[in-house]
Amino acid sequence: MSLHGIRTIAVLELRQRMRTSRWPVVLGIWFLIIGAVAGLTWWAVHDQAGDRGTTLYDVVLFFVLGLGMLVVPSLTATSINGDREQGVLATLQTTLLTSADIVVGKLLAAWAISLAFLLAASPFLVWAWIAGGVEVGRMLLAVTVLAFVLAVICALGLMFSALTARTISSAVLTYLSVAAFTFGTVIAFLISMPIMATQQSVRVKVVSDAFYQQTQPGIASQTQPGIPSQTQPAIPEGKLSAEPTAADCVYVNRDQTILHTERTWWLLALNPFVVVADAAPSHKPLKYLGFEPLQMISDGARTARMGTTPDSLNECWPETQPTAVVAGRSAPLQDQQLQDQKQQDQQVQQEQLVQNIQRERLNKVPAVWPYGFGFLGLIGAGTIWVAVRRLRTPIRRLPRGTRIA
Amino acid sequence: MDAAAGIEVTGVRRAFGSVLAVDHIDLQARPGEVTALVGPNGAGKTTLLLMLGTLLAPDNGSIRIAGIDPVAAPREVRATMGWMPDGFGTWDALTVREVLETVGAAYRIAPTAARARAGELLELVHLGDLADRPARVLSRGQKQRLGLARALVHKPSILLLDEPASGLDPRSRIELRDILRQLAASGATLLVSSHILTELQEIADRAVIVARGRSVAMQDLSSASSDQGSRQRVSHWRITSLDPPRLMAALVHHGVATQPLTDAVDVEVAGDVAASELLAVLVGDGIPITAFAPSYGALETAYLAATEDRQ
Numbered sequence: 011m012s013l014h015g016i017r018t019i020a021v022l023e024l025r026q027r028m029r030t031s032r033w034p035v036v037l038g039i040w041f042l043i044i045g046a047v048a049g050l051t052w053w054a055v056h057d058q059a060g061d062r063g064t065t066l067y068d069v070v071l072f073f074v075l076g077l078g079m080l081v082v083p084s085l086t087a088t089s090i091n092g093d094r095e096q097g098v099l100a101t102l103q104t105t106l107l108t109s110a111d112i113v114v115g116k117l118l119a120a121w122a123i124s125l126a127f128l129l130a131a132s133p134f135l136v137w138a139w140i141a142g143g144v145e146v147g148r149m150l151l152a153v154t155v156l157a158f159v160l161a162v163i164c165a166l167g168l169m170f171s172a173l174t175a176r177t178i179s180s181a182v183l184t185y186l187s188v189a190a191f192t193f194g195t196v197i198a199f200l201i202s203m204p205i206m207a208t209q210q211s212v213r214v215k216v217v218s219d220a221f222y223q224q225t226q227p228g229i230a231s232q233t234q235p236g237i238p239s240q241t242q243p244a245i246p247e248g249k250l251s252a253e254p255t256a257a258d259c260v261y262v263n264r265d266q267t268i269l270h271t272e273r274t275w276w277l278l279a280l281n282p283f284v285v286v287a288d289a290a291p292s293h294k295p296l297k298y299l300g301f302e303p304l305q306m307i308s309d310g311a312r313t314a315r316m317g318t319t320p321d322s323l324n325e326c327w328p329e330t331q332p333t334a335v336v337a338g339r340s341a342p343l344q345d346q347q348l349q350d351q352k353q354q355d356q357q358v359q360q361e362q363l364v365q366n367i368q369r370e371r372l373n374k375v376p377a378v379w380p381y382g383f384g385f386l387g388l389i390g391a392g393t394i395w396v397a398v399r400r401l402r403t404p405i406r407r408l409p410r411g412t413r414i415a
Numbered sequence: 416m417d418a419a420a421g422i423e424v425t426g427v428r429r430a431f432g433s434v435l436a437v438d439h440i441d442l443q444a445r446p447g448e449v450t451a452l453v454g455p456n457g458a459g460k461t462t463l464l465l466m467l468g469t470l471l472a473p474d475n476g477s478i479r480i481a482g483i484d485p486v487a488a489p490r491e492v493r494a495t496m497g498w499m500p501d502g503f504g505t506w507d508a509l510t511v512r513e514v515l516e517t518v519g520a521a522y523r524i525a526p527t528a529a530r531a532r533a534g535e536l537l538e539l540v541h542l543g544d545l546a547d548r549p550a551r552v553l554s555r556g557q558k559q560r561l562g563l564a565r566a567l568v569h570k571p572s573i574l575l576l577d578e579p580a581s582g583l584d585p586r587s588r589i590e591l592r593d594i595l596r597q598l599a600a601s602g603a604t605l606l607v608s609s610h611i612l613t614e615l616q617e618i619a620d621r622a623v624i625v626a627r628g629r630s631v632a633m634q635d636l637s638s639a640s641s642d643q644g645s646r647q648r649v650s651h652w653r654i655t656s657l658d659p660p661r662l663m664a665a666l667v668h669h670g671v672a673t674q675p676l677t678d679a680v681d682v683e684v685a686g687d688v689a690a691s692e693l694l695a696v697l698v699g700d701g702i703p704i705t706a707f708a709p710s711y712g713a714l715e716t717a718y719l720a721a722t723e724d725r726q
């Protein structure tokens with residue numbers, strides 16, 4: 011392998027692509043689609059309070075990755091067997107170029123075109139940055155990881171095009187494996203959940219029975235088994251003669267189904283979307299302005315990695331959902347409108363507090379993406395190795411149905 | 416590297432799964448000569464050339480190209496070997512000149528030198544006026560000529576040409592012959608394949624006949640060669656006359672070894688000088704001669720015999 015050889019191939023590939031194919035048109039359509047998505051997102055969030063840039067950034071990057079995974083495989087999936095069909099591969103193989111020169115040169119050319127697609131989407135990321143809420147460092151890390159994912163997809167396509175004789179087979183195999191990484195990992199994770207689930211006795215923190223018996227003899231016990239925490243009845247506003255405090259929390263043992271996602275979260279880590287989404291999470295309060303796909307994916311993956319913890323078994327809402335104290339609450343209320351306003355403020359702050367607690371929990375979970383990044387790196391290196399081996403000449407074993415020239 | 420070694424193939428065999436493409440081929444191609452590889456379709460010529468061209472490893476037997484084993488040291492072989500495939504695929508979007516420059520880069524020739532070489536070669540194969548057209552629009556024969564130029568970019572001393580004459584018009588064929596003779600005269604080793612006998616008769620010094628993956632005969636075609644030594648050798652000529660009985664009588668009278676055919680007669684003389692003397696004598700005798708040409712009767716017979724049993 012030599013720099014000169016790699017450059018020769020990369021220049022040849024790029025020159026061919028520039029002249030023959032519809033890449034300028036595809037690039038234009040790509041720009042319009044991403045632009046439309048960004049415009050719609052902005053239209054949806056522009057009048058909201060908070061960091062509108064994060065939503066814009068999330069949606070744009072999500073679409074760039076999603077559309078990129080549709081476009082990028084076509085850059086390499088027919089590259090080697092297509093050349094063989096055209097009868098131009100063997101003439102290169104009899105020159106001083108090595109098989110590594112050919113494979114790496116083709117990979118670099120395809121990757122350069124993928125980066126052109128990223129570049130075409132960058133104005134919208136800059137827009138998101140101007141709109142506020144996204145740090146430059148976070149953005150750069152996510153874009154770098156995204157570029158890496160695209161390189162791995164390029165390498166995958168190259169391998170299949172080196173392995174199969176027919177271009178249609180390699181194209182199908184490449185798209186199938188991209189789909190396997192995207193959907194297969196999620197499906198495998200979902201299937202793994204009931205398989206890994208166990209019925210076991212766990213220690214749950216709840217509001218003590220004693221508290222309810224003292225204050226509301228009429229209300230059924232909250233510690234009865236089988237009542238999931240989500241269905242906890244809301245606090246009847248103003249009806250309580252006394253509100254429970256953290257001091258009223260007690261531990262009880264309860265038989266419960268536990269999903270052991272902490273054993274299978276790595277399935278999610280192999281997903282390119284998770285890798286990109288989790289590379290640079292915002293660590294912001296758990297508050298979605300609207301559709302923030304990357305943040306949601308990252309939170310989901312880290313929640314899975316966290317699994318069942320004492321924190322997640324804490325159902326004592328005075329601890330997990332502390333009541334916000336709104337300043338000036340005790341002041342006499344002037345009129346109905348002001349009263350409504352106060353109530354709304356209180357609710358917002360209440361939500362904020364709860365989200366902060368959940369965010370703190372998630373922030374304690376180690377990042378998920380390095381595993382996927384490493385895994386994709388191995389895939390990339392492995393596929394390049396296979397492709398280089400497959401192009402090595404003189405050939406001893408020729409795959410069935412291929413002619414060299 | 417030993418440029419004087421040419422090509423040496425002994426007992427080479429290659430199968431693709433259950434298809435035995437090359438069974439047992441022995442051949443030798445010497446520097447300064449054009450060696451023809453003749454055989455019907457499917458005889459295994461392309462497969463043999465792929466093995467010589469460092470693309471395919473033989474199952475058995477040994478190959479030496481300029482004294483180097485292409486399996487053990489393909490790179491060294493590639494540096495001195497030019498290969499022209501029988502397919503004429505080329506990069507669609509590049510111009511004719513760019514194709515040659517790209518191949519030059521692949522042989523690590525500096526850009527300026529590659530550009531100069533491309534210009535030279537385009538003149539040689541008469542594609543100069545098409546130099547800046549896309550390679551895609553070339554006709555089949557023009558693509559063949561571009562293929563030849565591509566094989567010559569790095570001035571190889573060993574040339575492997577797979578059916579170079581197919582698709583060429585008569586004029587291009589004569590030009591091809593001149594180019595190949597020129598290369599041979601400069602000391603290169605040329606191995607040229609074809610399934611059409613007449614394509615190679617004027618080009619080659621010797622022919623190897625291949626059938627069903629086996630080399631069945633090696634024939635000397637020295638009358639086609641213009642070097643001094645061959646002029647002394649026995650050569651075969653075919654004479655046609657308006658009056659065959661008188662021709663036969665005259666030949667017998669002058670004591671020439673003859674082999675009568677239906678509409679002509681083959682004679683055996685000692686070299687080119689003797690042949691021209693014989694022609695002068697016959698014309699002097701007033702015999703109406705319409706054709707006096709080198710005969711490839713022996714090669715033809717061998718070729719037909721070797722390929723008789725094909726399906």
Ligand SMILES: Nc1ncnc2c1ncn2[C@@H]1O[C@H](COP(=O)(O)OP(=O)(O)O)[C@@H](O)[C@H]1O
Nearest residue numbers: 412413431434436455456457458459460461462
């Ligand atoms: N890659 C291959 N796989 C299977 N069979 C092949 C392959 N290449 C050549 N053959 C077979 O080997 C035989 C010789 O082919 P080839 O060398 O191309 O003949 P030629 O060039 O003399 O016409 C043919 O029968 C052909 O079908």
Ligand SMILES: [Mg+2]
Nearest residue numbers: 460461501577
């Ligand atoms: Mg052939």
